[in-house]
Amino acid sequence: MNSLICILGPTATGKTELAASLAVLINGEVISADSRQVYRGMDIGTGKDIDNYQLGNVSVPYHLIDIADPGYEYNVYEFQNDFIRAFNTIIKNNNIPILCGGSGMYLDSILRAYEMKKANFNHDLRMELESKDDNELIKMLAKEVPLHNVSDTSNRERLIRALEISKAEESNSKKLKFLQNIKSVNFGLLYERQVLRERISARLQSRLDNGMLKEIEQLLNKGIKKEELMFYGLEYKYLTLHVTGDISYTEMFDQLNTAIHQFAKRQMTWYRRMEKKGVHIHWIDGQLEMIDKLSLILNVISKTY
Numbered sequence: 001m002n003s004l005i006c007i008l009g010p011t012a013t014g015k016t017e018l019a020a021s022l023a024v025l026i027n028g029e030v031i032s033a034d035s036r037q038v039y040r041g042m043d044i045g046t047g048k049d050i051d052n053y054q055l056g057n058v059s060v061p062y063h064l065i066d067i068a069d070p071g072y073e074y075n076v077y078e079f080q081n082d083f084i085r086a087f088n089t090i091i092k093n094n095n096i097p098i099l100c101g102g103s104g105m106y107l108d109s110i111l112r113a114y115e116m117k118k119a120n121f122n123h124d125l126r127m128e129l130e131s132k133d134d135n136e137l138i139k140m141l142a143k144e145v146p147l148h149n150v151s152d153t154s155n156r157e158r159l160i161r162a163l164e165i166s167k168a169e170e171s172n173s174k175k176l177k178f179l180q181n182i183k184s185v186n187f188g189l190l191y192e193r194q195v196l197r198e199r200i201s202a203r204l205q206s207r208l209d210n211g212m213l214k215e216i217e218q219l220l221n222k223g224i225k226k227e228e229l230m231f232y233g234l235e236y237k238y239l240t241l242h243v244t245g246d247i248s249y250t251e252m253f254d255q256l257n258t259a260i261h262q263f264a265k266r267q268m269t270w271y272r273r274m275e276k277k278g279v280h281i282h283w284i285d286g287q288l289e290m291i292d293k294l295s296l297i298l299n300v301i302s303k304t305y
């Protein structure tokens with residue numbers, strides 16, 4: 001059974017700081033579970049808070065941040081694969097994986113082991129298969145699946161595609177078994193509603209003061225289309241509308257502030273649904289001092305593993 005620690009919670013609750021602080025104490029490495037922090041150049045708007053991974057002279061290793069270009073539509077299927085690669089890397093380093101983030105579906109796909117199937121085009125596999133003659137391909141396919149339908153073997157393209165699908169299904173099955181073999185202990189950061197609202201508004205103003213609008217302008221200047229940036233929602237939607245002259249600064253701030261508050265509510269709804277479906281979450285009062293939060297986590301871990 002593979003061990004995993006997960007730290008989740010709504011936006012603006014201090015998840016990254018807590019995860020990094022915990023990592024220092026237990027020789028951990030952080031795997032980000034944020035659907036937007038995967039993108040390069042989208043730093044302030046996604047709240048990467050990279051500085052939080054530097055604690056004194058210690059640099060906490062992190063994974064799945066800055067792994068895709070803006071405009072690319074990263075998805076949960078890819079996240080599962082990337083998570084497993086990061087997890088295995090951390091284990092090889094003799095460290096402890098700490099999953100940290102607020103994207104409900106990404107977290108859920110790991111903690112409840114979503115079965116997701118996708119037979120992607122695999123260039124290396126295709127080149128290998130193309131180098132073989134039809135008889136070799138038929139023998140390979142016969143080892144994978146029963147050959148009931150002659151049409152699968154009478155056409156070379158269908159034969160190669162059938163092999164690709166078979167290999168993909170084998171890979172998906174291994175991935176599912178790996179995720180099902182993970183034992184996670186999960187912690188959630190929780191604030192009273194009004195306190196969280198104040199934290200969200202204060203953080204939004206801080207990000208605007210520290211160059212978030214300039215970040216949007218730079219992304220647009222690099223050739224990222226307006227519609228592509230708006231696809232990422234929240235900060236990228238409303239700031240893009242302001243930068244392109246569609247709404248005023250005041251309209252942008254007010255509408256975005258409201259949207260982030262609503263997003264935090266949806267995150268909590270998702271976590272509650274995860275709990276109803278069997279994911280146990282140890283909730284921690286966000287207003288506790290860091291040392292007290294860490295003490296609570298270490299106490300639970302010591303009784304779990």
